[in-house]
Amino acid sequence: MEKPSRLIVGITGATGTIFGVRLLQMLHGSGVETHLVLSKWAARTLVHETSYNVKEVKDLATRSYGLAEQGAAISSGSFVTMGMVIAPCSMRTLAAIAHGLGDNLIHRAADVVLKERRKLVLVVRESPFSEIHLENMLKLARMGVVILPPVPAFYNQPQSLDDMINHIAMRVIDQFDIHLDVMNRWDGVMIDQRRSQTES
Ligand SMILES: Cc1cc2nc3c(=O)[nH]c(=O)nc-3n(C[C@H](O)[C@H](O)[C@H](O)COP(=O)(O)O)c2cc1C
Numbered sequence: 001m002e003k004p005s006r007l008i009v010g011i012t013g014a015t016g017t018i019f020g021v022r023l024l025q026m027l028h029g030s031g032v033e034t035h036l037v038l039s040k041w042a043a044r045t046l047v048h049e050t051s052y053n054v055k056e057v058k059d060l061a062t063r064s065y066g067l068a069e070q071g072a073a074i075s076s077g078s079f080v081t082m083g084m085v086i087a088p089c090s091m092r093t094l095a096a097i098a099h100g101l102g103d104n105l106i107h108r109a110a111d112v113v114l115k116e117r118r119k120l121v122l123v124v125r126e127s128p129f130s131e132i133h134l135e136n137m138l139k140l141a142r143m144g145v146v147i148l149p150p151v152p153a154f155y156n157q158p159q160s161l162d163d164m165i166n167h168i169a170m171r172v173i174d175q176f177d178i179h180l181d182v183m184n185r186w187d188g189v190m191i192d193q194r195r196s197q198t199e200s
Contacts, residue, residue, distance in 0.1 A: 006033040007176060008074050008084035008113070009061065010106040013041020014125035016088040018050050019150055022169040023087055024060035026180055035074050035081070036061035037105045039093070067104045074109040082176050083119030084110055087169075088150065091126050091133050097145075098136035114143065121146040121175045123168075146175055156184045157191065 007027065011020035020042070027034050036058060038046070043054050058064040065072040073079040086093060086106065093106060097120075102108040113120045122140070124147055126133055137147045148171070152164040167183040189197070 004033070004080055004082075005031060006035060006079075006081040008035045008037070008081055008109050010037050010039070010084060010086035010089070010093070010109065011042040011046070011057070012039045012086060012088060012090040012093040012106065013045050014088035014090040015045060015049065016123075016125050016150055017042055017046040018165055019087040019123055019169060019172070021046070021050065021052055021057055021060070022165050023085065023172060024057065026166075026169055026173060026182060027178075028060050030178065030180065032082075032178060033062040034060070036064040037067060037074070037109065038064075039067055039090075039104065039106055041090070065105055067106065069105050070102075070108055072105055072109075075105060075112065077112050077116040081113070081118060083121070084113045085121040085123065085172060085175070086110065087121075087123035087172060088125040089122040091124070091136075094122060094124055094133065094136050094140075097122070098139050114145070117144075119146070119176060120144075121148055121172060123172060124149050148172060148175065155186055 009023060011017055024034055046052060096107040097110045100111060102111050110120055122145060141147050150168045153167055156167060158164045170180060170182050173180055
């Protein structure tokens with residue numbers, strides 16, 4: 001039996017809720033089932049920062065769950081998934097995961113992913129980081145959690161904010177061995193070499 005192509009997506013109340021939205025948009029129609037949970041502050045931040053409402057975001061997912069739905073499928077390790085991504089991941093949610101709290105469905109689903117030794121990717125967002133944040137990240141990184149802050153790259157010559165968001169979302173999805181080439185990847189050719197190649 002093959003592992004089902006299911007990914008749990010959490011969106012929490014750090015700035016950058018567009019990253020969670022973009023992941024869902026990219027995975028929509030890709031054959032990967034997405035199981036979505038938004039925190040209360042994710043919903044507030046989403047409306048403040050983007051032109052999307054909560055219903056539009058939930059409609060992008062295969063299934064969505066309420067934050068207090070502790071009896072949801074993703075609350076159990078017997079519901080097999082590829083793992084979970086939280087994008088963006090607030091410092092509150094980071095702390096809850098690092099300390100094994102399961103008092104909402106995002107924390108519980110992450111706890112399950114950890115105990116089942118599945119993949120957890122945290123698109124942590126805060127700046128600057130305190131020692132508490134750094135300690136929580138280090139603790140989880142040592143357990144195999146991927147700490148992937150949404151830091152933009154410039155080597156791919158982004159032309160817009162959308163390019164930067166797409167590149168970061170693509171790199172997050174790469175973590176699950178799903179490779180959607182929505183943006184240029186680094187191919188080892190510097191821009192001046194590329195220009196001279198096209199001129200010659
Ligand atoms: C507009 C806005 C931006 C925020 N940005 C961040 C952030 O970048 N990182 C962070 O850790 N918290 C941020 N917060 C605070 C969190 O929303 C707050 O700590 C909340 O309790 C997180 O809960 P959650 O993890 O359940 O979503 C922000 C709040 C607002 C309203």
